[in-house]
Structures are given as structure tokens and as C-alpha cells.
Amino acid sequence: MTAPNLFLVYVRDVERSTAFYRELLGIEPVFTSPRYVAFEAAPGMLFALWSGRPEAAVPGTPRTSEVGLMVTGGPAEVDAIHAAWAAKGVEVLEPPHDEVFGRTFVIADPDGNLVRVSPVD
Structure with a gap:
């Protein structure tokens, strides 16, 4: 079995969140689309922002x-x-x-x- 290599974070506004993480972490996306942006966290490991599931990214959703x-x-x-x-x-x-x-x-x-x-x- 392979180890996990994609970590998704649900967001409402991909552009706003991309700017936030770009500024916070000092890294640039390796893939950008209108609702999905990925950053390479380590070789072969992605940290991605996704707004494709808006019902999962509302303020009242518990963060676990x-x-x-x-x-x-x-x-x-x-x-x-x-x-x-x-x-x-x-x-x-x-x-x-x-x-x-x-x-x-x-x-x-x-x-x-x-x-x-x-x-x-």
C-alpha cells in the first residue's frame, strides 16, 4: 500500500485561500484551476485547496x-x-x-x- 500523498482543505474562495497560504508559507502553487489549487508540500506530496464541495465548506461545519x-x-x-x-x-x-x-x-x-x-x- 502507498502512503497518503494528497491532503485537501475545503475552502469557499480558492483565490483568497491561495493568496493566504502563498503569503503564509512562502510557496507557489504547482497546479491552478478555477476551483482547485495544489501546492507541493514535499516531493510527491500535495497540499490542495478545493471549493468543489461548497456544502462542506460552510462556516458552521465543524473542523476536525x-x-x-x-x-x-x-x-x-x-x-x-x-x-x-x-x-x-x-x-x-x-x-x-x-x-x-x-x-x-x-x-x-x-x-x-x-x-x-x-x-x-
């Missing part, structure tokens, strides 16, 4: 997953990313704090999808 960004550099790196993103005006849902897996924080994208920064396991 997170987009994760695992970083090297320890707690100082997590705090530095938080400071940089907060300066951009992102919505911080959980400020930096220590968890069982290390320093972490959580923001929301424009659709309320969760984005967590944490140390590499």
Missing part, C-alpha cells in the same frame, strides 16, 4: 482536522513563526504554549480551517 507545519529549531523557532504570522494579522486560536509533543500554536485560515505549528517529532 488540522493543517500541520512541523519545524526544526525548537521552541524559539515556533515562537518566531508565531510572531511573524501574528504580525501579518492571522487569527490566532491558541497562542504559543507547551504540549506533550513540544511548543505549539494554532491559527485559523480564512475558512476557519486550523493550522498548527509544532516541532518535528
